[in-house]
Amino acid sequence: MDGIEVVVFDVLGTLVDETSGLRAEIRAAASGSDVDALVAAWQRHVEREQQRIARGDRAYANSEVIDAEAARQVADRAGRTDPAVIFRLATASQRLPAWPDSAAGLELLAQRFPVVGLSNASRAALLRLNAHAGLRWHLALSAEAASAYKPAAEVYRLAIDSAACPPERILMVAAHSWDLRGAQAQGMRTTYVHRPVGDSPTSADTFDGHFDDLADLAASLAS
Known part of the structure; x- marks a missing residue:
């Protein structure tokens, strides 16, 4: 990628x-x-x-x-x-628990890229969730700023506008195919990461990557 x-x-x-x-x-x-x-x-x-x-x-x-x-x-x-x-x-x-690879995966990726969280959680809920789960971001964006929920286009625009680069240079990572389709519709690159509870890709989906964990994703982006 x-x-x-x-x-x-x-x-x-x-x-x-x-x-x-x-x-x-x-x-x-x-x-x-x-x-x-x-x-x-x-x-x-x-x-x-x-x-x-x-x-x-x-x-x-x-x-x-x-x-x-x-x-x-x-x-x-x-x-x-x-x-x-x-x-x-x-x-x-x-107070939701992080997946075992989340904190380390974010840290690996943050060594090479600006890393952004984009969540349907409210600003206050996202702040407390990040602290509880040990998630560290360069920037955390709440869909509340757009008064909408993903997969509404205006939510992805929050990330695109904040990144200040073309959407094709922004990679959206999610365990929900519906979320990736929403990002894809705005021109963003997309990668599916498998979680036990998620929305798996269908045969019609054309995401840029599929990974079992964030360490594999980080290794792919580093190569």
Whole structure:
């Protein structure tokens, strides 16, 4: 992959284990409940509300607002009413664990490239998540700045404008093919990194690279 000047990473799911982190927080808040069903309900709510915003059926609300809604739904289904428990659950996405290769992979890449995080998480949530997971960036961008969610074009424009170079010199890295397709539509280069929970490429996808971990990606970009 010649000609890359800046590397941009998705965060949720790509650098942190969103599903396992949510499961642990929900289990702590709602022990004795069907945790997997509650995790699925949370994720459905987030996806549905982001899609409603994308369609114009709902005014933009940041990830903290949508997570708080999901937390209240989960608490109601689990019969939990303690405000402190619900508040902690609402901030679960700020305490997600990093994948084992994330911190070291970012460090390797940062030795040769400006490294940017581009996340649907709100500014405040992204700040706390980065600190909790040990993620270090040259720049971390929240989709909140565009009042939209990926894969909306204006979110990728945040990264392109910040990089101040042609989009074909910017590499978007994600474990979600839908995210890479969105970046690709804006002219960015794309690389899929495999995670146990992600959106795998289809036979129709034409990404620039496919890697099992960030060390392999860093080695490829160094060669």
